[in-house]
Amino acid sequence: MFEDYGKIAPLPSIRRLPAYLRLLQSLRLAGRDVVSCTHIGKELGLVSTQVRKDLAVTGIVGKPKVGYNVAALITAIEAFLGWTSAQDAFVVGVGSLGHALMGYQGFQEYGLRLVAGFDIDPEIIGAKVHGKEVYSFDQFGEMAKRMNVCMGVLTVPAAAAQHAANVMLRSGIRAIWNYTPVTLEVPPNVIVEDVKLSASLAVLSSRLTDLLRREKMERA
Amino acid sequence: MFEDYGKIAPLPSIRRLPAYLRLLQSLRLAGRDVVSCTHIGKELGLVSTQVRKDLAVTGIVGKPKVGYNVAALITAIEAFLGWTSAQDAFVVGVGSLGHALMGYQGFQEYGLRLVAGFDIDPEIIGAKVHGKEVYSFDQFGEMAKRMNVCMGVLTVPAAAAQHAANVMLRSGIRAIWNYTPVTLEVPPNVIVEDVKLSASLAVLSSRLTDLLRREKMERA
């Protein structure tokens, strides 16, 4: 008898959950006990039915006429995302971006702890970055096994990305947060999530180009 | 008589263009003159019809049986994105993330030049970050007008985001690349593009949680 574990939540819904979480935390701080989808939607610029559908993926149920319990909703979202217990991760590539991520305090909120960095540059190996040690990438496998770390943040130059990923995979890494522009090849039981800054910039600059051109034509 | 300027390209297509651009540049470097959608698709893990639809938004046309001219395609994508001439931008908030972005060389490829940073912290005002000056945020308006900068990268703490954005808007900024988790309120003639790291991490960690749970059940 097969359970329906094959069914996963829509990615767009998952992507919106952190925004709900942030709002809910501020509501809790303000002493609010319950909140409606209408209210959430107004704050975030979404229609209420979309909010309701999104929240439903966490398994939470609300009360008609009342709304959702703020605290329960926070718990449900965090549990769904796996942000209840801190997840440890290694940073691979301590250049300016890796450096910045290691120092970013905001990840705590997302249950993510970047516990160490790895690099191949002797200049930086052994240094402390925001209080965290930087090790030689040669030690990655050993450290990953010892500390039972299964998530890696990839911030190496593009040319080194696939090689670094291969080493990470051999060390038992199951999830890679990929900040490089490279399309990584990994086995199906490993998860890769790409942070495509260039994609984001493409949207911004193409829209800006479009906007400025339009205004120019209107003035003419 | 109305032109159909209202029609804009699908956002998903725009978001994929930088990946095509990157591949095409490496093909050009390898001496390739022409390329087919099938080939591009194989490299990037996309079906050929999707590649063709995406490329069509740039206005480029290919030759049946031959494919697309690599150099022409590069030019067309860059023109569409507005990445032909360098776009200057200011960084608002020179914390660890702003610092890292100011030092990131990769933005050159995207026609983006981060020419200066702004902050309110006297400790960092006047410093040079990766060769670029950090000014007081009080000087933002004056500098933006003088240097005719219309794009800003927002990397301040969440609590300061809307206020900083307001100042930027008053200074004539038309496009904000928003790295904060705040939903900014801006007039309709200003473009905001959100870089939601938390959304990306949400996908990664929820999928990892799901994967690990699934494996646990299989072992049981």
Added chain:
DNA sequence: TAGATTGTTAATCGATTAACAATC
């Protein structure tokens, strides 16, 4: 009670994929 809100089903919308004629 009346009205606001939830949960769910149906309709709409937009993007992806498939099909296929045109063409070099």
Added chain:
DNA sequence: TAGATTGTTAATCGATTAACAATC
């Protein structure tokens, strides 16, 4: 010529939005 490839139209798929009964 034959076959690969483009450009375009149609079919499919999935997400968003609308409609509405259930409910506190």
